[in-house]
Structures are given as C-alpha cells and as structure tokens.
Amino acid sequence: MTEVGHAQLAGDGSRIIIGGDWTLEHVAMLASLCARLQRKSGTDVRVDAREIGRIDTAGASYLLDLAGEDPQRIDVGSEATRKLIAAVSKAENAPPAKPRKKDRGFLSSVAHIGEALENFWDNAVTLVGFIGLILSALARSALRPRRWRATSTISHIEQTGLNALPIVALLCFLVGAVVAFLGATVLKEFGASIYTVELVGYSFLREFGVLLTAIMVAGRSGSAFTAQIGSMKAREEVDAIRTLGLDPVDVLVMPRVLALLVSMPILTLVGMLAGIIGGAAVCVLALDVSPLMFITRLQETTTVRHFWVGMSKAPIFAFLIAAIGCLEGFKVSGSAESVGSHTTSSVVQSIFVVILIDALAAIFFMEINL
Known part of the structure; x- marks a missing residue:
C-alpha cells in the first residue's frame, strides 16, 4: 500500500517537511503541491526529506524544484536517496550536447571509400574461409555415406530446382524473344536477318542461359538460404545443433550446396532451351523462318562447344550462390532487422559475384579460342 506524498511548510516558512511516496504514479498531485508551496515559501528554503x-x-526532480535546484538544501535520511538526488541534479544541469558537425569534404569521401574497400576485403576473406570449410566438409563426407543427409538434400532439390523450373523457363523464353526481335531489327538493315538464329544460339548457349538462371537462383534460393539459417540463428537453433555435438556446416550447409549443385545445371539446360524456343518463335513469326529451317541452321552453325562453355559455369555459380547465402545466414545477429539486411546482402553479393565470374570466364574462353 503506497502512501501519497505530502509536504508542509514549517512555522517560519524557511523549511518544508516532506513525507510519503514521491514517485511517478503520483506525479500530477506532486506537481500541484510543489507549485503551491513555491508560491508560499521563500528563496532560501530548506527541504527536510528525512521522513x-x-x-x-x-x-x-520535484524536490530539487522546491530547493531551488540546490541539492545541498535537501536533508535526506539515507545515502541512496542522496545519491539519487545528486544524479538527477547533475543530469538536469548538464549542458546540452553539441550537434556533431558532419564532414562532407574530400577527406570524408576518401574515408567512406576506404571503409567500403575494407568491408569488401573482409567479406572476401570471410567467404574464402567459409568455402574452405565447405570443401573440407565435402571431403569428410565423401567417404562416409552415413554422414550424407539424403532426405534434406532431396527436399532442397525440390525447392531450388523443381519449384523454380516454371519461372526460369518463362524468364529465359521472354528474354530469348527480346534478343531475337532486337537482333532481327538491327540485322535487317544489312540484309542479314537469317543470322538472328546464330545470335540466339550463341547468346543463350554461352551466356544468357546460365547467367539468367544464376541471377534468378540467387534472388530466389540464395535469399531463402539466408532467411532460413538466419531465422534459426535468431531462435538459437544453430547453438542447439552445436550442443547436440553436430556440425552446423554438415547439417545446414552441405544439403543446400549439394542440392544447388544438382539443380543449377538442370535449370541452366531448361533456360537454354527456353531461350532458344523464344528466339525461334520470333524468327518464325517475324522473319518467315520455318521451325525446320531454324533447327537446321542452328544445328549447322552452332557447335556443341558453346553448350559446354555455358554448362561449365553452372556448378561454379551454384557453389558460390549457396556458399554466400549460407554464410550471410550465419552472420545474422538475432533480430528481424538483421535477417532482412543480410538477406538483401546475400542477393547483392551473389549477383555481383556471378556477373564478375561470368565476365572473367568470357575473357578466358575468348583468349583460348573456345
């Protein structure tokens, strides 16, 4: 049972006697009480708060108002009350913090660039180390079939591969149609519209088929890996896995990596076929090229090496996307905001790495005339 705070002036008006509870729940009553006493008391009044x-x-804060903001005029009965009043007085009399001046000059820009480069280097080193963990886990599991998690791997193959087939096929079909339409429009000026067949074949077998599939997988499956592992990290399920004596890399990462290594080449093949079919549809409708003529010319002018160039990049992209997605999931700190930010980072990093590796591979294959 709380006692409402009360106060009264001593006979000579130089002392205010305080009693009861002076807490936040009685703040309205205390405000009116202090205002009334301040009108009646003098300027050098002392506050007796021993009771x-x-x-x-x-x-x-109200006691300090009565004492003219001077904690020395307040008589207290305990050391804890004295320290509390002193702390409140110090906080109320502290000078306001000066707003920090933002440096928008040349040095600030250089500092931001340096910080970005440092973060890029740290992320690259961390990714290389995580790739090493995955490779070591693959080596350990290769000769121990009991360590293989077939059920989890097949489930992820369904999620990353089978469920992604429609969207990958549709995207590549539409891009193939666009590439064929633009190519036919430009080549028509030179009377070489028939070469649209080679344009579609080369572009999708070597580049677009695997690149569009990788970007779609990075946005769909890579982000899902980050969100799933990040949510487990936030709920401390990863720590529970370690408590059970299991390695989170074996339990969480390996099935996802293996699933994407299986799904990505299949999706790439579907993307290549869908892109070529989209280009063929435009050629048939806009260039009066029969389907048989399209297939015959594609077969005569496009060698199988272009297909293998594109397919050779699919496992590399799959491994990197899975590694980045799982790594960003393990970086989650525990909040929902952290899950969202690392999911975004996973997609951005995966797409950047995919395009970078694709550009380097294109230069490499061009130099060796493949």
Missing part, C-alpha cells in the same frame, strides 16, 4: 517514503527520479 520520505519511496522516491524515484520524478520525485527527486
């Missing part, structure tokens, strides 16, 4: 009950920062 006070409970007190918090709100009550201490």
Whole structure:
C-alpha cells in the first residue's frame, strides 16, 4: 500500500517537511503541491526529506524544484536517496550536447571509400574461409555415406530446382524473344536477318542461359538460404545443433550446396532451351523462318562447344550462390532487422559475384579460342 506524498511548510516558512511516496504514479498531485508551496515559501528554503517514503527520479526532480535546484538544501535520511538526488541534479544541469558537425569534404569521401574497400576485403576473406570449410566438409563426407543427409538434400532439390523450373523457363523464353526481335531489327538493315538464329544460339548457349538462371537462383534460393539459417540463428537453433555435438556446416550447409549443385545445371539446360524456343518463335513469326529451317541452321552453325562453355559455369555459380547465402545466414545477429539486411546482402553479393565470374570466364574462353 503506497502512501501519497505530502509536504508542509514549517512555522517560519524557511523549511518544508516532506513525507510519503514521491514517485511517478503520483506525479500530477506532486506537481500541484510543489507549485503551491513555491508560491508560499521563500528563496532560501530548506527541504527536510528525512521522513520520505519511496522516491524515484520524478520525485527527486520535484524536490530539487522546491530547493531551488540546490541539492545541498535537501536533508535526506539515507545515502541512496542522496545519491539519487545528486544524479538527477547533475543530469538536469548538464549542458546540452553539441550537434556533431558532419564532414562532407574530400577527406570524408576518401574515408567512406576506404571503409567500403575494407568491408569488401573482409567479406572476401570471410567467404574464402567459409568455402574452405565447405570443401573440407565435402571431403569428410565423401567417404562416409552415413554422414550424407539424403532426405534434406532431396527436399532442397525440390525447392531450388523443381519449384523454380516454371519461372526460369518463362524468364529465359521472354528474354530469348527480346534478343531475337532486337537482333532481327538491327540485322535487317544489312540484309542479314537469317543470322538472328546464330545470335540466339550463341547468346543463350554461352551466356544468357546460365547467367539468367544464376541471377534468378540467387534472388530466389540464395535469399531463402539466408532467411532460413538466419531465422534459426535468431531462435538459437544453430547453438542447439552445436550442443547436440553436430556440425552446423554438415547439417545446414552441405544439403543446400549439394542440392544447388544438382539443380543449377538442370535449370541452366531448361533456360537454354527456353531461350532458344523464344528466339525461334520470333524468327518464325517475324522473319518467315520455318521451325525446320531454324533447327537446321542452328544445328549447322552452332557447335556443341558453346553448350559446354555455358554448362561449365553452372556448378561454379551454384557453389558460390549457396556458399554466400549460407554464410550471410550465419552472420545474422538475432533480430528481424538483421535477417532482412543480410538477406538483401546475400542477393547483392551473389549477383555481383556471378556477373564478375561470368565476365572473367568470357575473357578466358575468348583468349583460348573456345
């Protein structure tokens, strides 16, 4: 049972006697009480708070108002109350913090660039180390079939491969149609519209088929890996896995990596076929090229090496996307905001790495005339 705070002036008006509880729950009554006493008391009044009950920062603030903001005029009965009043007085009399001046000059720009480069280097080193963990886990599991998690791997193959087939096929079909339409429009000026067949074949077998599939997988499956592992990290399920004596890399990462290594080449093949079919549809409708003529010319002018150039990049992209997605999931700190930010980072990093590796591979294959 709390006692409402009360106060009264001594006979000569130079002392205010305090009693009861001076806490936040009685703040309205304390405000009116203090205002009334300040009108009646003098400027050098002392506050006798030795019989006070409970007190918090709100009550201490009102006591300071009565004492003219001088904690030395307040007589207290305990050391804890004295320290509380002193702390409130110090906080109320502290000078306001000066707003930090933002440096928008040349040095600030250089500092931001340096910080970005440092973060890029740290992420690259961390990714290389995580790739090493995955490779070591693959080597350990290769000769121990009991360590293979077939059920989890097949489930992820369904999620990353089978469920992604429609969207990958549709995207590549539409891009193939666009590439064929633009190519036919430009080549028509030179009377070489028939070469649209080679344009579609080369572009999808070597580049677009695997690149569009990788970007779609990075946005769909890579982000899902980050969100799934990040949510487990936030709920401390990863720590529970370690408590059971299991390695999170074996339990969480390996099935996802293996699933994407299986799904990505299949999706790439579907993307290549869908892109070529989209280009064939435009050629048939806009260039009066029969389907048989399209297939015959594609077969005569496009060698199988272009197909293998594109397919050779699919496992590399799959491994990197899975590694980045799982790594960003393990970086989650525990909040929902952290899950969202690392999911975004996973997609951005995966797409950047995919395009970078694709550009380097294109230069490499061009130099060896493949």
